[in-house]
Amino acid sequence: MSATRKLHVKSYGCQMNAYDSQRMADLLAHEGFVETAAAEDAELLILNTCHIREKAAEKVYSELGRIRRWKEHAAAKGRPMSIVVAGCVAQAEGEEILRRAPAVDVVVGPQNYHRLPALLDRARRQGKLVDTEFPTESKFDALPPADRDAIRRRGVSAFVTVQEGCDKFCTFCVVPYTRGAEISRPVAKIIAEVERLARAGVREVTLIGQNVNAYHGEGPDGRAWTLGRLLHRVVKVSGIARVRYTTSHPGDVDDSLMAAHRDLPELMPYLHLPVQSGSDRVLAAMNRRHTRRDYLRTLSRMRHARADMAFSSDFIVGFPGETEGDFRETLSLVEEVGYAGAFSFKYSPRPGTPAAKCADQVAEPVKHERLTRLQAAIDRHQAAFNARSLGTTLDILLEKPGRRAGQLVGRSPYLQPVHVMLPESRIGDIVSVHIAEIGANSLFGILSPPAQRSGRTEPRLAAGN
Numbered sequence: 001m002s003a004t005r006k007l008h009v010k011s012y013g014c015q016m017n018a019y020d021s022q023r024m025a026d027l028l029a030h031e032g033f034v035e036t037a038a039a040e041d042a043e044l045l046i047l048n049t050c051h052i053r054e055k056a057a058e059k060v061y062s063e064l065g066r067i068r069r070w071k072e073h074a075a076a077k078g079r080p081m082s083i084v085v086a087g088c089v090a091q092a093e094g095e096e097i098l099r100r101a102p103a104v105d106v107v108v109g110p111q112n113y114h115r116l117p118a119l120l121d122r123a124r125r126q127g128k129l130v131d132t133e134f135p136t137e138s139k140f141d142a143l144p145p146a147d148r149d150a151i152r153r154r155g156v157s158a159f160v161t162v163q164e165g166c167d168k169f170c171t172f173c174v175v176p177y178t179r180g181a182e183i184s185r186p187v188a189k190i191i192a193e194v195e196r197l198a199r200a201g202v203r204e205v206t207l208i209g210q211n212v213n214a215y216h217g218e219g220p221d222g223r224a225w226t227l228g229r230l231l232h233r234v235v236k237v238s239g240i241a242r243v244r245y246t247t248s249h250p251g252d253v254d255d256s257l258m259a260a261h262r263d264l265p266e267l268m269p270y271l272h273l274p275v276q277s278g279s280d281r282v283l284a285a286m287n288r289r290h291t292r293r294d295y296l297r298t299l300s301r302m303r304h305a306r307a308d309m310a311f312s313s314d315f316i317v318g319f320p321g322e323t324e325g326d327f328r329e330t331l332s333l334v335e336e337v338g339y340a341g342a343f344s345f346k347y348s349p350r351p352g353t354p355a356a357k358c359a360d361q362v363a364e365p366v367k368h369e370r371l372t373r374l375q376a377a378i379d380r381h382q383a384a385f386n387a388r389s390l391g392t393t394l395d396i397l398l399e400k401p402g403r404r405a406g407q408l409v410g411r412s413p414y415l416q417p418v419h420v421m422l423p424e425s426r427i428g429d430i431v432s433v434h435i436a437e438i439g440a441n442s443l444f445g446i447l448s449p450p451a452q453r454s455g456r457t458e459p460r461l462a463a464g465n
């Protein structure tokens, strides 16, 4: 096969989706495909879609309209162009995509893309097709590993999927339908992947899953391991200096996870723990399976395990039946926790989910107004959190060149981007940086002598929130 076949994968969704895009590129590299940044020149164009909110899905259809013209243009020049729709819209819409977007050749669900080479081959011979059947085992273990150059190109911080799918069925959410039931990868496979990444220069891994702390993969002892136990093992991989995990459900934080935060300096003291709402009435209607009090107790136990913990969250405003009083409870929760950052969304009714059928939908202008108020509160806390970094010393993992010559940008334990003047040869190092200035979107620091070179990150920032 010629080595000049061009591939472009466009990712719309969450970190799992971004990871899936990388794995598709790794798989197709074995078929002679090389990634290109210019989508319109690709011989194979994959849209890896997200269905979480309405806008995400509509974006895909409008993009497919544009792509149809590229495909016609390529055909006029005698150049082949295959279009694949992958990801959660593919799973949810299936055949409907082929009907609405005739330029598409293959529709493949997020659990089936390991079959892409065979699917492309069949589509070429027999015409358009859809594959959205759920497998019983994780597809990752059927995929070839990434090669060293691909890992290097992606930088010193990498994602590793350890768990897929969700059994929680929050009443607003499509994920249990698009990603299917929870499946955990075996410990040995995860460790082999982390070792491979570390050998290629990766210093930080983020273990990802839709419900990552429900992890229950098979350990080398034949028993189901918890995420806490897995983290204890991952930090032992030589070269790995930092570990994170996302996204967690508050109901699945167990003692082994608390112990990991207490005992592992490599486990970063920053946790994304989505709460969605501060009102118990709304939490119950969402089927979140935890109360405001349960959630606050979990955060307090976490802070007890490690004093420098900081938190982020996801919020939904305008869930069906949410009153002004309910919404104020969300605002008061934001004040009480003092998040270092958070994402907030207007509730979007998703086809097939229970909440979409509720009669008491909240009017659009009300959702809009609540979102504005919530985002202002979150921004205020985020700014205060960043301001508290001023004058402190933070360990920074240097990731890539900054905007200015001679400058690098790295991440603090709290994922804050930090700029510091250092040569490119220092990428991948963890250095102690004195924070001298707070910008709008990043911090600026100077190397604090003596530079820390052990690769270990010790807690430094006092819990100020």
Ligand code: SAH
Pocket (backbone or CB within 6 Å): 052, 053, 172, 173, 174, 175, 209, 210, 211, 247, 248, 249, 274, 276, 314, 315, 316, 345, 346, 347, 348, 349, 350
């Ligand atoms: N598994 C994760 C994340 C799921 S999707 C978790 O349980 O937290 C990421 C975020 O999208 C959710 O946390 C939620 O805040 C938001 N979201 C999901 N469905 C939504 C919907 N129908 N409308 C608006 N936001 C939604």
Ligand code: SF4
Pocket (backbone or CB within 6 Å): 166, 167, 168, 169, 170, 173, 174, 175, 176, 210, 211, 249
């Ligand atoms: Fe969706 Fe809830 Fe599962 Fe998260 S826990 S993926 S919000 S159903």
Ligand code: F3S
Pocket (backbone or CB within 6 Å): 012, 013, 014, 015, 016, 017, 049, 050, 051, 052, 087, 088, 174, 175, 178, 179, 210
């Ligand atoms: Fe979107 Fe699917 Fe992720 S719906 S958020 S790409 S799990």
